[in-house]
Amino acid sequence: MGNSAGIACVTGSFAEWQSAGHLGEMRKTFAEARRLAPCILFIDEIDAVGSRADSDRHGSNYRTQVINGFLGEVNSIALREGVILIGACNHPERMDPAMLRAGRFDLKIEVPLPDAGAILGLLRRQLREDIADAELKALSHRAVGRSPADIDAAIRAARSDARHARKRLTAATLCDHLNIGSDAENMDRLWQIALHEAGHAVAGAALQLGQITRMMISDEGGQITQLPRQTESLLADIEAEITYCPAGRAAERAVLGEISAGAGGPAQSDLAKATQWTLDIEAVYGLGCKGPVWHGGDKEALLRDPVVEARVR
Incomplete structure (x- = not known):
């Protein structure tokens, strides 16, 4: 971003600042950004700042001092032109709410995992001299679900293997480091996953549960991203969410005549979410x-009540 805009870029992180054992390093970073303006001030892993509302009271006084000091520096940046403040993190919900209010970090951008087209761009940029483009295209589809960091690490490891073996880098070596089997894509499984995700998409559209912005499938499963919608939390709204959850399973039954275990599994699975929504109706919402x-x-103890269990089922 700094290069494309032709301006300086100053970087910092709470880990770097805390290594000095005091807040002086943080103030130095902000002072440097003001001195070099116009510039970008980029703070990595910014969720390490924590929150003053954290239930863990160990070191809470010091954490409050750090957060207050950081907010003061951010405010000083906001009062003058020339410094673009950018933070990156994986868990924004862990940050103090005061940091995310207007005038500090106004714009929040979620960066999803890359799709096949983006992965192909990554592979071409680094491997076009080593691997044929047709193989890169096939590999890009198989690598959906991996992060750019995963792909970069796999490329470096594959290059290292090729150097030690005194051989050319191959797609097979890269597949090994990406934990992608050398077998051809299982098209039957991909078709089943696609049907499952399409079932969710159809139900979501029919029930007006929010605009779908992205659908992604890979050998390891599928994912749908939707824009959130505002509701009045009526029983009908909750039941619409419950209907959405098993819609993928229903699509498998409708088209294939049988269902897989894909709707179940971990606590984030379709079946778990539907069960949780239904238990909320009974135990939390009073409906x-x-x-x-x-x-x-x-x-979950309510499930031992035969009446509740029957309603949830």
């Missing part, structure tokens, strides 16, 4: 057979 009572605690 179920138990009436206007908040149960809280171990909602």
Whole structure:
């Protein structure tokens, strides 16, 4: 970004600042950005700042001092022109809410995993002299679901293997480091995954659950990204979310005549989410057979109640 804009780029991180044991290093970084303006001030892993509302009270006084000091520096940047403040992190929800308010970090951009086209661009830039383009295109589809960091690490490891073996870098070596099997793509499995995700997409569109912005499939599964929608939290709104969850499973049954275990599995699976929504109706929202009572605690224990279990099923 600095190169494309023709301006300087100053970098910092809380790990780097804390290694000095005091806030002086942080102030030096901000002072340098002001001195070099116009410039970009980039702070990596910015979620390390933490939150003053954290339930862990160990070191809370020092954490409050750090956050207050950081907010003061950010405010000083906002009061003058010439410094573009950018932070990167994986867990923005861990940051103090005051950091994310307007005037500090106004624009939030989620960077998803790259699709096949973006991966092909990464591979071509680094490997076009080593591997035929047709092989790179095939590999780009197989590598969907990997992050750019995963791909970069695999390329470096594959180059190292090729140097030690005194051989050319091959797509097969790269596949090994990406944990991609050498077998041809399982088109039956991809078709099943595509059907499953299409089922969610159709249900989401029919129930107006938010605009779909991205659909992605790979050998390891699928993913749909939707824009969030505002609701009134009516029972019908919750039931629409519940309907969306098993729609992939329903599409498999409708088209293939049988279903896979793809809707179940971990706590983030379709089946788990639908079960959780339904238990919330019964135990949290007061909209179920138990009436206007908040149960809280171990909602899963309610499943031992035959009436609740039957309603959830």
